Amino acid sequence: MTPVATPFFFYLLSGIAIISAIVMVTKINPVHSALALIVTLLASAGLYMMLYAPFMAGVQIVLYAGGILVMFLFVMMLVNIEQLYLEKMLNRQWMIGLAATTVLALLMMGALVHGAKNLPQHIVNHPEQSNVQEVGMLLYGRETGYYMFPFEIASILLLVAVVGAVVMAKRRV
Amino acid sequence: MLDIGTLHYVLVSAALFLIGMLGVVIRRNVVIIFMSIELMLSAVNLNLLAFSRLYGLHGQVFALFIAADAAAEAAVGLGILIAFFRNRTTVNMDEVDLLKW
Numbered sequence: 001m002t003p004v005a006t007p008f009f010f011y012l013l014s015g016i017a018i019i020s021a022i023v024m025v026t027k028i029n030p031v032h033s034a035l036a037l038i039v040t041l042l043a044s045a046g047l048y049m050m051l052y053a054p055f056m057a058g059v060q061i062v063l064y065a066g067g068i069l070v071m072f073l074f075v076m077m078l079v080n081i082e083q084l085y086l087e088k089m090l091n092r093q094w095m096i097g098l099a100a101t102t103v104l105a106l107l108m109m110g111a112l113v114h115g116a117k118n119l120p121q122h123i124v125n126h127p128e129q130s131n132v133q134e135v136g137m138l139l140y141g142r143e144t145g146y147y148m149f150p151f152e153i154a155s156i157l158l159l160v161a162v163v164g165a166v167v168m169a170k171r172r173v
Numbered sequence: 174m175l176d177i178g179t180l181h182y183v184l185v186s187a188a189l190f191l192i193g194m195l196g197v198v199i200r201r202n203v204v205i206i207f208m209s210i211e212l213m214l215s216a217v218n219l220n221l222l223a224f225s226r227l228y229g230l231h232g233q234v235f236a237l238f239i240a241a242d243a244a245a246e247a248a249v250g251l252g253i254l255i256a257f258f259r260n261r262t263t264v265n266m267d268e269v270d271l272l273k274w
Contacts (some may be wrong), residue, residue: 010177014185021189021212025196030204037208044189044219051182051222053233056240060215063240068211068247075204075251078258090199091267097198101191108187116180120227131233138234147234154241161245168252171259 010050017043028084034072041065055132182223189216201265203257207250214243 017040024036041064048057091097137144139151189212196209218236225232258264261271 007177010181014181017185018188018192021192024208024212025192025200025205030202030208033205033208037212040189040212041215044215047182047185047219048222051226053222053225053236056218056222056233056236059237059240060218063244064211064215068244071247071251072204072208075254078255079202079204079264084202087201087265089201091201094199097195100198101195104194105187105191108191112180112183112187119179121178122227131230134230135233135237138230139237146231147238150238154238157245158241161248165248165252168249169255 006050009046013043013046013050016040017047028089029081030076030079030084031073031081034069034076037072038065038069041069052128053131054128055135179223179227183220186216186220186223189213189219201267203254203264203266203269206266207247207254210250211243211247214239214246 020036020039020043024033024040027033027036041060045057045060045065048054048060139145139147193209193211193213193216196212197206200206200209218239221232221236221239225236254264257269261268
């Protein structure tokens with residue numbers, strides 16, 4: 001039993017996401033691309049919300065649209081935007097790249113057409129009110145914490161990334 | 174009206190992934206290539222969440238790990254970009270040929 005407005009919001013949000021993703025790839029100015037990417041990420045956060053994942057929707061907004069995009073906008077100072085309008089936008093292999101992407105698209109379409117009938121039809125209805133608690137129990141629970149060790153590995157990965165970013169961006173090590 | 178199932182979400186995810194891949198393979202600007210990689214990771218997250226609705230919450234935990242990886246990748250990548258810009262004064266991908274013989 002899905003709500004009546006679900007198809008409308010699905011098509012609205014996925015349309016916004018796909019159109020602004022195309023805008024992101026085709027704009028010359030990287031600042032416009034970053035703004036279009038923010039719109040895409042916010043629309044896919046809405047799609048996460050429709051998939052009963054409110055915690056991941058919040059993480060998407062805070063981390064991607066709030067954190068990573070701000071970092072990108074800081075790096076924009078390196079780009080000489082007036083010069084970008086003068087030089088070429090695409091590299092020399094763009095036709096090969098387009099062909100490879102088309103081949104991958106056909107492959108994905110074939111896989112989806114052949115595999116769509118194998119998808120399970122029933123949908124497990126997760127309670128949205130306790131979503132954060134259940135994800136937290138999978139991460140840290142005493143009996144159900146299957147992902148405690150991968151979580152520690154992810155923290156070490158983030159530590160290495162912080163050290164690596166500082167070492168790379170420092171003027172002299 | 175047509176009911177929205179997992180297949181619809183997988184199709185949207187595939188479309189976003191392909192647009193991101195197109196941005197990676199045809200653009201010259203490194204900043205836009207990084208943004209396209211973020212878009213691809215986000216499309217993978219959408220796919221994981223769509224299947225997590227069918228099979229339980231493990232997909233959401235995995236999507237959380239992918240978000241952490243995206244943050245780490247963006248930090249290191251932009252650090253490399255700053256270091257490269259200091260040496261070569263360009264952000265175009267096809268002028269990155271220091272290791273090319």
